[in-house]
Amino acid sequence: MKLISPFHIFFTVLCFIISGTSLASNASPDALHLLRSMTQSFSTLSYDGVFVHSEAMNMNSMRVRHSLMNGVEYESLVDLDGDKIEVLRIDDKIISVYPNAMLANTRAPLIPPFKRFKDVESDRLIKGYDMVISDHTSRIAGRKVVAVKLIPKDQYRYGHQFWLDEENHFLLKHDMMKTDGKLLERIQFTSVNFAPDLKDKDFVPKEGSYAESVVDTPPRRVKNLWRFDWLPKGFSLVWPEARSLNHGTSMLLLSDGMTTVSVFIEPTMKPKPMSILNMGATIAGERSIKVKDQLYLLTMVGEVPEPTIEKLMTVFMPRPEHD
């Protein structure tokens, strides 16, 4: 018995390791399947719900409605706490609605995207995160949910947890966690109806309000003259080229499949040291860089830890001219 005992232990441990490995490798495709299903549910389902967005000391409730009527997609997002700003989308037409014209002039329009991202980038995701489906079930907004956890593999990104409706995989709760596990941002539905009786008149701006159409000009693509000397694992440029915004600003976009970092670069006259600003989960960094005799202002915005923005700001440089 004594002789067998160590072998017995070794064998048991070996079994645990093998089963653990196979579980881990099986968990990812399932988690990816759930995330993919969640992404699709936003554009295929009809819903009318209220959710709370909270970060640091701020809390804000919003109503989101979405419906497909005669093959046309209608969507609305209303701020319930603040200035009652509404963003409407009818197919590809975007309307920002303000309570009055004065407020409309002081606030730049919100521009939701026209084309939705409808798939998950599994290759990028698995480089940056371990994905685990929690076997513990709970209820959010009165509905049974399944939880998917994204555990960051390094300190350059935040952790995420998604609670998806067990039936239709709609996102009912989303937590973003700091590298030390502390809660950074939470979005949670308090109520949601998946069979809303929505009419097209529900998506018409109210009388007396000030509505303004957003004319979407397709972004001008320009050659990307910049490169990163280092990127966290899984992060890469979303577009092969840069996008030209107004005022001669070029924009690049980095993503790891879950979070994004936007990069803005423009010529400037003023040298600026590095400074970092935070708005809840969003970190913004700014500094000037000198290339030959020209100064450029570099701004980075993203939902990543502050050291990631700081490091990315120091590894941003022009591409070699022959490139």
Next chain:
Amino acid sequence: MKALNDDFPENHSSREKGNSLDVNSYPDVLPSLSAMFDGEATEQDLECLLNADSQDVSRQLESFHLIQQTLHKESSVAVGLEGSLLSRIRAELDVDASFPDVQDNTEGSNLLPFVLPTESSSVSRPAWRMALSSVAIAASVTFVVIFAGNQFLTSEPQIQKLTADVSSSLPNMVVTPLAELDSEASQFDNEKLQHYLRQHAEQATMTVGQGMIPMARVVSYPIKE
């Protein structure tokens, strides 16, 4: 210990006779007695002890007792070289007074006479002390550098804790919350930043596949124009 005394009642009773016979005249007695004392005596050892002078064995046994008593009493500081070395260093630091007080030195000073070899206790003490003193200082410098790290370098006069906690390097970067942007004479161009934040939220919405929900962030941003 009791068992040993019971095994040799005759040795114990003959103790009072107090003869001054030299132990060294019986070279085999000491190892055998030691083995007996440790409970590792062979038949040969027992035979040797029975043949030996009982007074001599008794006297030696008494000294073994004394050593054992001392060992028991001092066991907390005499556990091993590693432990006592640190105590010695501490004690030396206190004696030399050239270094600040590291720790309460009571255990260290208790230890000093105990670890001294008996044959050289009086003769070589000053020399030993000097040597150890320099070693102690050298060792303590290393010790302080390794374990106290920055505390030593930041010229703290009192090195209270010699723990190995590594102070996490705090980033030099000051992160300003957007809400405090006004009070801060910030480098940021607020209007431009708002524009960039919206651009970012728009693209984030496209990339992370959560419908309009990431736009909630933009609505929550405080607006200052």
